[in-house]
Amino acid sequence: GENVEQHPSTLSVQEGDSAVIKCTYSDSASNYFPWYKQELGKGPQLIIDIRSNVGEKKDQRIAVTLNKTAKHFSLHITETQPEDSAVYFCAASYGNQFYFGTGTSLTVIP
Amino acid sequence: GAVVSQHPSRVICKSGTSVKIECRSLDFQATTMFWYRQFPKQSLMLMATSNEGSKATYEQGVEKDKFLINHASLTLSTLTVTSAHPEDSSFYICSVEGEGNTIYFGEGSWLTVV
Numbered sequence: 510g511e512n513v514e515q516h517p518s519t520l521s522v523q524e525g526d527s528a529v530i531k532c533t534y535s536d537s538a539s540n541y542f543p544w545y546k547q548e549l550g551k552g553p554q555l556i557i558d559i560r561s562n563v564g565e566k567k568d569q570r571i572a573v574t575l576n577k578t579a580k581h582f583s584l585h586i587t588e589t590q591p592e593d594s595a596v597y598f599c600a601a602s603y604g605n606q607f608y609f610g611t612g613t614s615l616t617v618i619p
Numbered sequence: 620g621a622v623v624s625q626h627p628s629r630v631i632c633k634s635g636t637s638v639k640i641e642c643r644s645l646d647f648q649a650t651t652m653f654w655y656r657q658f659p660k661q662s663l664m665l666m667a668t669s670n671e672g673s674k675a676t677y678e679q680g681v682e683k684d685k686f687l688i689n690h691a692s693l694t695l696s697t698l699t700v701t702s703a704h705p706e707d708s709s710f711y712i713c714s715v716e717g718e719g720n721t722i723y724f725g726e727g728s729w730l731t732v733v
Contacts, residue, residue: 541720552625552712552724553663598662605651605716611662 511536513601515610522589523618530613532599533581539601539608542575542582547596547612556597557584589617621647621717625725632732637701640728642713648693649715653722654686657710669696703732 512535522528532542540561545553559566559573559582566573570589575582586593594617599610622645632638642652652669667688668676675688685707687699700707712727 543722545724550710550727550729552623552727555721555723558721600722602720602722605668605720607653607665607722609663612660614660 511539511601511603511606511608513599513608513610515599515613517613518611519614519616521616521618524589524591526589528584528586528589528593528615528617530584530597530599530615531581532583532601532610533579534601534608535580536601536603537577537580538603541602542573543600543602544571544573544584545598545600547598549595553598586615589615591617591619593617621645621649621715621721621723623713623715623723623725625713625728627728628726629729630731632703632730634704634732635702637699638703638730639697639699640711640713640730642696642698642715642725644694644715647715647717649696649717650693651716652690652696653714653716654688654696654698655712655714657712657727659710663712666698700730703730705732708732 515532543558546556547553570587572585596612624643626641650671654666655663666681669688669690671690677683690696708731714722714724
């Protein structure tokens with residue numbers, strides 16, 4: 510089955526700096542890669558996603574890149590703000606099979 | 620995207636009793652819903668896939684008789700934790716498979732068994 514690895518597990522950045530979270534996957538059949546933000550005590554919220562026919566997608570301060578050959582994808586947050594502090598999960602999917610990464614706890618220091 | 624509502628958001632029950640958690644898809648007819656369990660500072664653990672009108676598919680190691688799942692309509696799936704014990708205390712989250720296989724999560728339900 511699919512194996513999704515996520516790094517780093519914790520990340521601290523100064524407000525205004527960029528944050529990058531990376532995930533790798535093992536199954537080349539995976540074709541959908543969402544990213545979720547989970548605030549304390551709440552359910553995960555979809556923030557951006559990318560499909561395997563696209564290499565990069567951007568939404569304001571958030572961008573995701575996908576390298577199908579290397580089987581890795583990354584989340585980029587620019588101009589970080591304190592409200593970006595949360596746990597971020599990546600996932601790799603084929604059909605309705607979803608495999609989540611282990612999460613990255615991001616702290617943005619004011 | 621789909622709007623997913625869970626109820627209750629928090630519940631405390633006595634050991635040995637059963638508790639039901641509801642997951643509703645408010646604006647999307649969902650033939651497939653998923654139930655997850657999450658321990659503090661850990662990732663999401665898929666418990667079962669709920670299929671409308673048929674039996675749920677449970678992941679290995681999840682007791683189907685303890686975690687009863689019913690998906691009677693396209694907008695509602697329920698998870699019943701039967702004969703709850705303190706070790707069942709956890710954060711339970713449902714999700715809905717929307718268009719394009721996109722997954723949308725509910726707000727989660729905190730279960731505390733005392």
